[in-house]
Amino acid sequence: MAERDGRCARAPSTTTLTVMSVIDVTDLRKAYGGRTAVDGVSFSVDEGEIFGILGPNGAGKTTTAECVEGLRVPDSGRVRVAGLDPVADHDEVTRVLGAQLQESELQPKLTVREALELYASFHRRPADWRPLAERLGLTEKLTTRFAKLSGGQKQRLFIALALIGTPRIVVLDELTTGLDPRARRDTWQLIEDVRAGGVTVLLVTHFMEEAQRLCDRIAVIDQGRVAALDTPAGLVRRSAGATVISFTPSAPLDDADLNALPGLASVARKDGRITLSGTDDTVNAVLTLLARSRVTAHQLRVTDATLDDAFLDLTESPA
Template sequence: MTSTSPIVEVSNLRKAYGVRTVVDEVSFSVDEGEIFGILGPNGAGKTTTVECVEGLRVPDGGRVRVAGLDPVADHAAVTQVLGAQLQESELQAKLTVREALELYAALYPNPADWRPLAERLGLTGRLNTRFGVLSGGQKQRLFIALALIGNPRVVVLDELTTGLDPRARRDTWEIVEDVRDRGVTVLLVTHFMEEAQRLCDRIALIDKGRITALDTPQGLISRTAGSTIISFTPSAPLDDADVAALPALASVENKDGRITLGGSDETVTALLSLLARHRITAHQLRVTDATLDDAFLDLTGATQ
């Protein structure tokens, strides 16, 4: 994060399709320079929310501001400060990478020079390649380039890495971090926990149109009961009552003699002394932090 002034402000946003409210009193603000994640299960209202921020949908209630501008009333001005990732269907298969970059640069009064942008995104060797034959990862790089070509202060990336292989996904993450390091604020819609945990400074968890939690990834994880996971195979059976009495214990699982406990640092310390007292060795002892995945399931009760 490079500063703390909000560049995107959403308060009590409401949007319905027909009689169905799909975004319900959503409020959050995004500081300039941060990567802000919107995370939630399918159909939670993530895309609708960011489309209201982009001015592509008219809210039924509430207030949205981007750099102080109303995305609907001041739409032309908002497009100068906000860059949005295109959907695949919006580019013609026959267009080359160079043509797409030139075409989109022509839409802005002060576009970025597309050549260094293409270089940074690893597209220089693909300038004469037609969009239709680019790989998924190359397409995503082009979409990021097109979203950045107007020199925006905020960029909205919606499910950027869906369909990419793990290598291409990681490359894309590095590009997003590079974009942020250059001072561009990123609003990232995703349902990949690992992506949100790695990239986002803060995350709004949306479920059924409502924000259920808003915190840093670590903050969300530490709200989870059992934010420390301890697993081990004891050299001799442990007394169930001794295990149940461990402090801050949130869960116990015994699978074929391998025990997994959800707890806290306190649980680990108490377990180690319990084992020492009974001269039991913990084979293959692993202590790990819970992941955002665990927090997500705990905080939304969602099934992915």
């Protein structure tokens, strides 16, 4: 997966020593009526970074994002957005932060164009909504009322509204929910372009492909805590079975030999095909084993584990 590694290499867009963090979350805690949603989350996001918050449903992702947006008051801990307190300095924060929320609608009889114009009017330096609407494929729908839009169209309008104030920071909660594959890819490209313009992006998602493609770094949140914080490639590397080797042997291989391979995380056999996961050491040892046993490996494939594998590994509940 050279593409992913390449992406990581160019991740911090500013190479000087003056990279500033624009979002700082320190030991954030939030409970709802005795049920702990966020339990000591800390992370900081650099200017111009796309930072992902990844986690299973109910892990505390949205609560964390809402504390950053100033929609919720933390029980304890510190949140700073561009140096401001999202609760105490709410007005100032709304001028630098754009938010795309989950489960937040618009007036049913408001048209797309009216919504764009209305939300543009809220900001001092709004973006021109026309190119934004075009980018998001909303040009045909400008006179359509909100209630008549499809789920994907609504979602694209929400993204437009989050970006319309030309924010320095944008928080996107479940960015591509309800979008078809093409619209999803177009949206990802848009977010990359927005970042290229210097905007910092906080992306809440449970969608691995999205996190892997867009994020410079990811905080994996599980049960209200940060389970891991790394680049996508780093997360994959640190999972137990980072490399997957699969092949169909020309002659049977002994289980004992396979189990003795160094760094091995798992073995699976299906329809005469063997799938191993492990480390780079495992790869070398398998090749040696095959040569020594004079077994040919048909359709030999060596691939990196995906972020999915790493995610499942990291969020396995100890309970």
